[in-house]
Structure formats: structure tokens, C-alpha cells
Amino acid sequence: MKRKLLSLALAAILTASLAACGGGGASESAAPAESAAPAAEEAADDGAADTGEAADSGEAAAADISGSTIEVAVTYTGDQAAIFNELVDAFEAETGVTVNVAEYGQDYENTMKTRMASNELPDVFQTHGWSLLRYKEYLMDLSDQPWMSDYDESALGVIQDDDGAVYVLMISELVNGTLANVDLLEAAGVDPYSIHTWDDFTEACAAVKESGVTPIGATSNPGLLANYAGTFVTYEGEMFEDGAAQLDGSWDWQNYKNSLIKYTVNWIDSGYFYEDILTLVDSDLTERYATGQSAFILGNDPSVLVTCLSLNPEANYIFLPSFASAEGGAEHVGIGEGDTFGIWKDTQNEAAAKAFLEYMARPEVAVAINDVTGKLSCLQSSMEIDDSYGLSVFTTMQEQCADCNIFYDNLWDRKYMPSGMWNIFGDASNMLFDDTSEKGQDEVIEYLLENYQDLYAVAQEG
Numbered sequence: 001m002k003r004k005l006l007s008l009a010l011a012a013i014l015t016a017s018l019a020a021c022g023g024g025g026a027s028e029s030a031a032p033a034e035s036a037a038p039a040a041e042e043a044a045d046d047g048a049a050d051t052g053e054a055a056d057s058g059e060a061a062a063a064d065i066s067g068s069t070i071e072v073a074v075t076y077t078g079d080q081a082a083i084f085n086e087l088v089d090a091f092e093a094e095t096g097v098t099v100n101v102a103e104y105g106q107d108y109e110n111t112m113k114t115r116m117a118s119n120e121l122p123d124v125f126q127t128h129g130w131s132l133l134r135y136k137e138y139l140m141d142l143s144d145q146p147w148m149s150d151y152d153e154s155a156l157g158v159i160q161d162d163d164g165a166v167y168v169l170m171i172s173e174l175v176n177g178t179l180a181n182v183d184l185l186e187a188a189g190v191d192p193y194s195i196h197t198w199d200d201f202t203e204a205c206a207a208v209k210e211s212g213v214t215p216i217g218a219t220s221n222p223g224l225l226a227n228y229a230g231t232f233v234t235y236e237g238e239m240f241e242d243g244a245a246q247l248d249g250s251w252d253w254q255n256y257k258n259s260l261i262k263y264t265v266n267w268i269d270s271g272y273f274y275e276d277i278l279t280l281v282d283s284d285l286t287e288r289y290a291t292g293q294s295a296f297i298l299g300n301d302p303s304v305l306v307t308c309l310s311l312n313p314e315a316n317y318i319f320l321p322s323f324a325s326a327e328g329g330a331e332h333v334g335i336g337e338g339d340t341f342g343i344w345k346d347t348q349n350e351a352a353a354k355a356f357l358e359y360m361a362r363p364e365v366a367v368a369i370n371d372v373t374g375k376l377s378c379l380q381s382s383m384e385i386d387d388s389y390g391l392s393v394f395t396t397m398q399e400q401c402a403d404c405n406i407f408y409d410n411l412w413d414r415k416y417m418p419s420g421m422w423n424i425f426g427d428a429s430n431m432l433f434d435d436t437s438e439k440g441q442d443e444v445i446e447y448l449l450e451n452y453q454d455l456y457a458v459a460q461e462g
Contacts (some may be wrong), residue, residue, distance in 0.1 A: 066096030172338030217294025227299025
């Protein structure tokens with residue numbers, strides 16, 4: 001049903017584009033700004049008498065960018081890339097702008113680092129979670145754009161700089177928590193909404209294991225040791241509250257060993273992960289989860305569920321917070337940049353690049369992307385029409401957990417760890433699954449501590 005709705009939405013976009021172009025030249029096309037943020041434009045409109053003048057201005061803008069060429073770099077692959085390219089085709093037909101899409105996939109980060117070093121960046125590129133911490137010196141301030149007034153308040157906390165600057169259009173938020181297969185949990189006698197602490201979770205895993213199913217479906221990845229670490233060693237009411245030490249570079253990681261590492265070792269030794277976890281890739285994870293071979297995925301977002309549903313439409317999933325480590329502690333939902341698009345500050349195609357972002361901010365366009373990624377809309381006009389799976393499972397969690405102690409904050413590693421630690425957590429995860437002994441745990445802590453100190457020093461020098 002989702003795919004059918006998405007196809008209809010794309011067809012509507014394409015039809016509108018063709019209609020806009022049907023009268024002849026590019027000067028007759030509707031300006032991309034006209035649909036970007038309707039509420040903002042209505043507020044800015046001085047009255048009906050100005051309508052004709054605004055239309056003339058819009059047509060002039062469309063004519064100015066016709067014939068332009070921009071490069072847009074994205075992380076999308078597979079179905080996401082296919083949908084994005086369909087939307088790009090519609091933009092090209094509407095405006096006369098040529099868009100060269102660079103699909104870097106898993107090589108995105110390394111490729112962008114190389115391009116930053118040579119100061120030769122795409123006109124428009126995704127910042128994949130790092131608009132402020134990594135890319136802002138390369139990006140144009142977009143805080144004067146018409147879609148700015150369309151943001152949901154939660155979005156600005158992630159992307160707005162201290163001086164009020166915003167360097168990206170963010171069409172979705174990433175929400176990070178626990179994914180659960182309801183049918184498997186019910187078969188094991190587990191009520192997922194009764195899980196509030198990591199001890200509750202451990203008990204649930206024991207019941208799932210007893211039912212003959214692997215409790216935790218995962219590859220060995222950075223998120224297993226990073227995404228919910230704050231629920232053990234940072235937030236108020238948790239086992240340890242080390243946030244200040246993490247931020248000032250003095251953290252010694254011993255409380256991390258005495259909490260998250262100990263819990264993870266217990267889960268490993270109890271057989272709660274796949275036995276071949278060190279050799280699994282992401283496609284193995286989604287295939288197994290889709291076919292009901294595991295009950296939980298920790299520290300992830302609903303986009304995984306979207307992929308699983310494409311393999312098994314009958315599956316029944318929910319989204320939960322990351323649990324508290326102590327009774328009375330807060331359950332956490334991490335909020336991060338979802339799909340974001342920034343403009344290189346030195347672009348030679350500023351008008352066309354801004355027109356592309358205004359087009360991407362249109363509710364029907366943003367929702368078409370968010371539907372296939374599973375991320376949550378964060379532009380208010382998009383939220384009003386968004387029936388995406390990600391928003392559905394997130395709002396269901398909010399309803400079901402209305403009386404729970406849940407709080408929303410930036411993704412833990414982005415807020416409390418120096419840049420570069422993500423891959424270090426991935427290495428540490430492999431080390432721990434390879435050796436859960438006390439010696440192995442100490443080696444993991446030493447590895448994390450040394451890299452944390454080195455990266456913190458580099459960050460201070462910068």
C-alpha cells in the first residue's frame with residue numbers, strides 16, 4: 001500500500017511538472033519557490049493585489065535558472081536513489097535545470113573529505129548528520145530561505161548554530177531507539193511496552209531465547225556501543241552521570257566498562273546475538289529480521305523496518321526508546337539530522353541550487369523521500385500529509401508510552417564524543433564480540449580511552 005501511495009504521489013508531481021512546462025518555454029514554468037512553504041509565503045504575502053507581480057517575479061526566476069547545471073551529491077542507494085532520481089527528473093522538467101546526481105553510497109564520507117580538502121565541493125550535498133560539526137565552514141547560511149518558517153521546533157535544536165545560522169534544508173529527522181517484532185514478543189509472552197530498563201530488556205531476551213528465537217538481531221557495528229551509551233553513563237538518573245567529564249576530555253571510561261560493557265558481555269555470553277555476528281553484513285541483518293529470526297534491533301531507526309517490510313509486508317513492528325539503566329532513569333530517543341541538503345558557499349550556481357532546495361522542501365516532494373527512507377518529516381507542511389511508516393511507528397510509541405519518562409536529545413556520540421569516534425566504536429564492537437573475557441573488556445576500554453583522548457586533543461587544536 002505504501003509503495004502504491006508513493007507511486008501516486010510521484011505521478012502527481014510529474015504531472016504537475018509537465019503541466020507547468022506544457023505551455024512552452026521555461027519562462028512559463030512555475031517557480032520552485034511557489035510550493036516550498038505555503039504557510040510562510042502566505043504570511044509574507046502583502047495582499048491579493050500583489051499576486052500578479054509575485055507570479056511575474058517567479059517566472060523571471062525560473063527563466064534565470066533555465067539552462068543551469070548543478071551537481072548534487074547524495075548518500076542514497078537502491079530504492080532510495082531510484083525515488084530521488086525520479087524527483088530530480090521532475091525538477092529538471094519543471095525548471096530547465098540540469099542536475100548531475102553523484103551517488104557515493106558507502107564511499108560518501110571519504111569522498112567528501114577528499115573534496116573538502118581540495119575545496120571543490122558539489123553545488124548541493126547531503127551533510128548526513130554533520131551540518132554544524134563538520135561542514136558548516138563550507139556551507140552557505142540559508143536562514144533567510146522561505147522554508148525556514150516551516151520547521152518543526154525540534155528540528156532547529158539539531159541544525160541551528162549558536163548565532164542562529166542554519167546551513168541546511170532538513171526534510172526529515174532521524175529518531176534512534178529500539179526496534180521490536182511484536183509477533184515474536186507476544187509468542188514469547190513479552191509485553192514490549194512493559195520494558196523500561198535494561199534489566200527489563202534482559203529478562204525479555206531470556207524469554208525470547210527460550211521461545212527458540214535469537215533476541216537481538218544485529219551486525220557488529222558502532223551503534224551497539226554508542227547509540228544508547230548515554231542511558232548508562234550520561235543522563236540524569238542513570239547508573240552513572242559522566243556527561244561533564246565526557247565533554248571536557250577527562251573521562252576514564254571505567255563506568256562505561258562497569259555498565260554498558262558488562263551488560264553487552266552478558267548478552268553475548270547468554271547467546272542473545274547471532275553466533276556469526278562478526279561475519280554479517282547489513283543485507284543479512286534485514287533479511288533475517290524480515291523473516292522473523294530475531295526480536296529486537298538496538299540503537300537504530302525505523303528505516304530498517306521499511307526495508308524489512310518490503311521483504312515481508314506481513315511483519316508487525318514497533319519503535320521503542322532506548323531503555324533506562326536504573327529505576328527512575330529516563331528512557332532516551334536520539335534525534336539527529338535525517339535527510340539534509342546544504343549549498344556549497346562557493347557555488348557558481350546559487351540561484352539554481354536554492355531553487356532545488358525550495359523544490360525539495362515542497363510537502364509532496366519531501367514526503368516522497370521520507371516515505372522510502374523511513375525517517376520522520378520535520379517540516380510542518382510535510383508532517384500534515386505524511387503517512388509514512390516511520391512517523392506512524394514513532395507517534396504510536398508516543399501514544400503508548402505517554403506516561404513513561406522519555407526525553408529527546410541529540411545522538412549521544414555526536415554530542416558527547418569528539419569527531420572520529422564512530423569508527424572507533426565499530427572496532428571496539430568487533431573486539432568485544434571476539435573476546436568477552438575480563439582481559440578482552442580491558443583491551444576494549446583501553447582502545448576507546450586512547451582514541452578518545454587523541455581525538456579530543458585534535459578537536460581542541462582545531
